[in-house]
Amino acid sequence: MTRKVESLPGLYKRRKRLDKHQGIVRCEVSSRWLQMPKEAVAISGNTYLAIDVLTDIQEGKQRKLCQLVILKEDLLDALNAIPVRTNKNE
Numbered sequence: 001m002t003r004k005v006e007s008l009p010g011l012y013k014r015r016k017r018l019d020k021h022q023g024i025v026r027c028e029v030s031s032r033w034l035q036m037p038k039e040a041v042a043i044s045g046n047t048y049l050a051i052d053v054l055t056d057i058q059e060g061k062q063r064k065l066c067q068l069v070i071l072k073e074d075l076l077d078a079l080n081a082i083p084v085r086t087n088k089n090e
Contacts, residue, residue: 031056032065040072047072 019026023036035052042048049072053065 049075 016026019033023038024033025036026033032053032055035054037050040047040049049068049070051068051070053068054062055065057063
């Protein structure tokens with residue numbers, strides 16, 4: 001027996017919106033994601049983020065690969081410095 005797989009309209013956008021509210025940034029090509037902290041820590045005028053890198057190991061089970069402790073300002077600067085190339089095929 002073959003079953004037809006149908007995508008649900010808007011499911012991707014709803015998941016992205018829910019993830020954003022939960023501090024999750026998912027990889028677009030693998031089952032890994034960044035879990036942002038609930039709050040940052042300010043020490044000596046710097047704002048530190050402890051970001052977990054996670055992966056799915058089985059359906060419903062996850063594993064933490066590592067934790068990155070970075071300056072929030074450094075992350076924002078690095079993201080803002082990335083040039084954006086437009087896709088000519090669009």
